[in-house]
Amino acid sequence: MIVRSSALGADGATAPSDRINLAVIGAGNMGKRHMPRLLFDRGVQVMAVCDPDASRLQETREIVESNYAQLLPKGSYSGCAAVADFREVLQRKDIDAVMVITPDHWHVPIAIAAAKAGKDIYCEKPVSMTVRQGRKLVEAVRANNRVFQTGSQYRSKTVIRKALTFIRGGGLGKVKCAFAHWPKISVPTVGSSYIPLNPKLPEEPLLKGLDWDRWVGPAPMRPYNSLYHRNPTPSSVFWAWCADFGLGVVTYEHAHFADNIQWALGMEESGPVEIIHPSTGQFPTLTCRYANGTLLHQVEDMQDVKRIYHAVPDTARMDGYLGGVFVGERGWVSVQFSRKMEGGPESIFDEMKIKNRETTASADKHHQNWFDCIRSRQKPSAHEEIGHRAASLGQIITASFKLGRSLKWDPAAEIFPGDDEVNRLLECPVPRKEWAM
Numbered sequence: 468m469i470v471r472s473s474a475l476g477a478d479g480a481t482a483p484s485d486r487i488n489l490a491v492i493g494a495g496n497m498g499k500r501h502m503p504r505l506l507f508d509r510g511v512q513v514m515a516v517c518d519p520d521a522s523r524l525q526e527t528r529e530i531v532e533s534n535y536a537q538l539l540p541k542g543s544y545s546g547c548a549a550v551a552d553f554r555e556v557l558q559r560k561d562i563d564a565v566m567v568i569t570p571d572h573w574h575v576p577i578a579i580a581a582a583k584a585g586k587d588i589y590c591e592k593p594v595s596m597t598v599r600q601g602r603k604l605v606e607a608v609r610a611n612n613r614v615f616q617t618g619s620q621y622r623s624k625t626v627i628r629k630a631l632t633f634i635r636g637g638g639l640g641k642v643k644c645a646f647a648h649w650p651k652i653s654v655p656t657v658g659s660s661y662i663p664l665n666p667k668l669p670e671e672p673l674l675k676g677l678d679w680d681r682w683v684g685p686a687p688m689r690p691y692n693s694l695y696h697r698n699p700t701p702s703s704v705f706w707a708w709c710a711d712f713g714l715g716v717v718t719y720e721h722a723h724f725a726d727n728i729q730w731a732l733g734m735e736e737s738g739p740v741e742i743i744h745p746s747t748g749q750f751p752t753l754t755c756r757y758a759n760g761t762l763l764h765q766v767e768d769m770q771d772v773k774r775i776y777h778a779v780p781d782t783a784r785m786d787g788y789l790g791g792v793f794v795g796e797r798g799w800v801s802v803q804f805s806r807k808m809e810g811g812p813e814s815i816f817d818e819m820k821i822k823n824r825e826t827t828a829s830a831d832k833h834h835q836n837w838f839d840c841i842r843s844r845q846k847p848s849a850h851e852e853i854g855h856r857a858a859s860l861g862q863i864i865t866a867s868f869k870l871g872r873s874l875k876w877d878p879a880a881e882i883f884p885g886d887d888e889v890n891r892l893l894e895c896p897v898p899r900k901e902w903a904m
Contacts, residue, residue: 487511487841490556492577493568494518494527496704497591501566502527504834506534511838515548517556520696521676524549551678553577557584564614564841567591570706571713572686575600576898578615579607587614587841589834592722593714593858594851598881598893601855601862608851614840616847617854619726620833621789621804626826630802631731633819639795642732642761646772646792647724649716649753649765649864654708661868663708663715668692685898686711711896717861723789725857726849727802731793732761735853738860738878739763742867751775753867755860765864769803783809790826802826866892 487510491498494516505513513531518524528549536544550556556565557580564587567577575595581588588608594617595601608615621627634642651659656666670690673679679691689695694705695712707713729735739755752771755763764776769785769792772778778794779785779801785792787803800810808824810816816824833848840847849857859881866889867874874883883889 485510487838488514488561488563490515490517490559490562490565491527491568492517492553492556492565493573493591494520494523495568498566498568499527499530501568501834502530505566506531508834508838513547514562515550515556515559517550517553519551519678519681520674521551524551551681554580557581557586563587564589568618570682570704571596571718572711572896573684575604576685576902578604582607582611582613582615585611585613587837589616589618589837590854591618592726592854593717593861594854595858595862596714596896598859598862600895601858602881603895605851605855612844614837614844614847615851615854616833616837616840617726617849617851617857618833619723619849619854619857620831621723622727622730623833623836623848624804624826624831626808626821626824627727627790627802627804629819629821630800630808631727633815634731634793634795634800635733638797638815638818639793639800640797641759642793642795644762644764644776644778644794645728645732646764646766646769646776646778646794647721647728648769648788649721650767652708652715652719660708661716662865663710663713665710666708668694683899685896685902688899714858714861714865717858717865720789721861721864722857724791725860726853727789728763728791728793729856729860730853731791731802732757734856736856738856738863738876740876740878742863742874742876744867744871744873746871747873753864755864780811783811787826862893 489505489511491513505511516524516527528547531547532544536542556562565581567574567588567590571593574590578588578590595604651661653659654664654666656668657664669692671692673691707718708715734757740758741756743749743754743756745751745753750764753765766772772785772792773781773783779799784806787806789804790802792801793799798811798815802808804826806826808826836848863876870889874889877884
């Protein structure tokens with residue numbers, strides 16, 4: 468990971484007094500993926516990295532320091548701290564903001580502690596494990612006047628945002644339905660599932676240098692198994708399918724779909740009023756209904772948009788991910804990242820004024836939006852309420868899958884009216900005593 472020579476102040480870069488000093492909490496695969504963007508930026512400086520895995524921690528510090536060293540006359544730099552306990556990071560007065568790039572179960576405890584410590588926060592999605600936990604996060608961010616950004620960066624890509632803005636502004640007329648990807652995943656030792664489970668894995672020798680108790684943190688303790696911590700492939704994170712650590716499909720991609728779709732529908736600070744389970748026979752897949760009548764269908768495969776629902780032409784390409792498909796009175800648009808944007812009629816793209824539909828060529832302004840808002844104290848594009856609502860949509864869908872029935876939802880009160888059984892699933896997880904924040 469190599470950055471340009473201006474990142475530490477060369478060539479008229481931001482003065483040190485104006486830089487945003489960052490700490491990155493979480494040095495796994497996702498944490499490292501943020502590094503090129505951070506180390507390139509002349510307006511920020513990575514002051515510390517934090518992780519309970521000593522080998523990951525050292526590797527990430529070396530990435531930071533080797534890049535910064537190339538920008539200094541003597542070719543050496545040793546100013547990035549490497550710590551195992553995030554609380555040490557939060558105590559530092561010289562750190563302005565933190566990026567929380569941990570497994571899901573640590574998002575809210577660390578983010579709330581950071582807000583109370585006066586740090587601005589970038590938190591990977593989904594921001595919380597439960598609806599109540601997410602609401603507590605929103606309250607903490609607001610009570611401490613912090614600037615919070617959720618890691619839903621696809622909505623900040625220029626082409627995608629232009630299309631979503633077009634839909635939000637009525638470009639498709641009334642949106643009749645939208646589609647999001649909710650696949651069934653194979654879970655080791657358990658089988659395939661739409662929702663996270665709690666598989667029991669055999670205990671393995673503890674990885675040298677890993678503080679397992681700190682990694683598990685507030686979640687229920689379980690014996691170490693490498694699957695929890697070491698991803699078999701860069702895109703596979705087994706901990707996400709363990710209900711104590713992650714939210715399954717919501718962790719993988721649905722929080723992105725939820726953010727993009729609800730923003731385009733003008734529902735980013737609200738939610739549906741009903742979850743319709745496929746067992747009713749009303750729709751072939753689980754479906755959310757919003758107060759204005761718009762339907763959001765969850766599909767096993769994006770090809771089901773045309774194969775099952777016949778909502779788009781048979782010739783439409785539905786591969787790609789994370790963006791969503793919208794069908795309105797005036798036409799349809801597939802806003803899928805990694806593919807050329809599709810839709811019809813062709814004239815709607817003229818109305819959007821989009822010349823290049825390649826979503827991968829689109830500029831990503833998500834980090835910059837957060838940095839700009841830290842300086843201006845304005846709300847970022849995917850602020851705490853939006854992050855909470857994107858996560859909570861997946862959480863209430865998960866509840867419907869778990870109970871195997873339809874549910875009524877009050878998005879203002881954030882409860883299932885008169886349904887005590889499912890309302891219990893909204894509560895905050897009870898942390899282990901030694902890790903209660």
